[in-house]
Amino acid sequence: MVTAANVPLIPSGMGRTEAELKSKTAAKEVTKDRSVLTKMLDKSRDEQYNVFMKMFLAQVKNQNPDNPMSTHEMTQSVMSFFSAAEQAQTNKLLKQGNDMRMKEQMATAKSYLNKDIVYEGNVVRFEGDAEEIQLMMPAEVKEAELVILDANQKQVKTIPLSIEPGKQTKTWDGTSDANAETKVAPGIYYTLVRAHNIREKNMEIPTILKGRVRQISYQEENGEFLLLVKDDIGVEVDDLISVRKPVSEEFVGLRKNMQEQIRQYEELTNILKGQFQSDASSFANSIPEYIG
Template sequence: MDISGITGIDIRPDEPATVPKGNSKLGKEDFMTLLLKQLSYQDPLDPMDSAEFTTQLTQFSSLEELANMRQTLEDVLAFQQSMQNAAVTNLIGKSVKVSGDTTQLEGSASLDFELMSNATVAEATIFDAGGRSVATVSLGALPKGEQTHTWNGTDEDGTHLPDGTYTFSVTAQDISGNPVAVQTSSMGTVAGISFQDNITYLMLEDGRKVHLNEIRTVEERRI
């Protein structure tokens, strides 16, 4: 912890106490050095004013307390980070729902989304890796809230598509024909954890890397 603006320090010009180059503020070691220098050059017949000396000692005491407080806070934050890192490893092998529009086809695929209000009609469109529409799924009338529907993996002609990663979108309308807001999400299984620059990421089996803030739900692995 640094302080600046210390006053009342009278150092002889022939033996200056300097602050390290590149540092325009005083640390507690610099402060003590200057204070000791000042005491060593006092005139016994004209000593430093006691009130001024007390003020400087008080400043040093406050500086020491602030430095100790900062170290304590840093220790607490480091402990919290280590506890989070240890706890998040329990997610390995679990299924997590994260914000996104991807779905993994393995015979069938899950379409997860949330409707912000009731819908009288809803429809999901499936896209392949090239962004081409390959299937449309009628979802009918749906209530407000979280929704999970299963796509059987077939295209418009009823042909079963190869397993892999697909994306999807959902459109919906209310009873008045107005569009209903939809937030899509996707499921994934946590295969590992990555710690990068003090940020924790989940590594999913399909290769995605997601931030902890993107997790919406956690559940046992879907079969």
């Protein structure tokens, strides 16, 4: 840290060359000009026009009589001003439009927080539980398979697919082709559909995944917001297929309780039905034959 005591003090105008003084003076003039320009650009368009006309008229009045400004130079000065003013106004409108667009995107992204989403994607974070992977099989597919790749794009698991057109749902339990008994290590994996049609041409078939939006992330390089599922997998809003609010835990508990009550009721009904049939059979056997 440099203190004031360690800094040599130089009196103003002493110990400096004439070039340094001129450079300093020029720098001050540039700073002053920039300050005036900044203040001018902050004004409204009408105020800018009035300031410019005052400056322009003052320049015309004080021009060198021996070398007056030509009509062409006057026209160029006026056109340059209006061109700069139009460009400044355009930039201002573009910035306002971008700010408004960003606010709308942020509001839209925030509305997905803590929602369950279905989206097109190929990134899966395996954490030990089975992963559900869906796809829509198009027509004219000759053969297809679902492939799971690791972070290094090395093939881990191959899952056969039906070539019948329509929706398919596959489950990857975390096992690999090399070891069907042991699950792979937790981490990022990728899904890929290898398919070709009856003309032996490769087909691109996207996979459909599920997740819950935990966070929102902004990408400066493309100016887009990402929905983060499992904290680090980003989903673009354009890739969403469906969104729904997750069922509350209270409702899930209530539903389980109702299901348990229904099960107990059915068991009691079966017991009573069996007992009634037994009593009816005993009563029928106890009736004398002559009464029958």
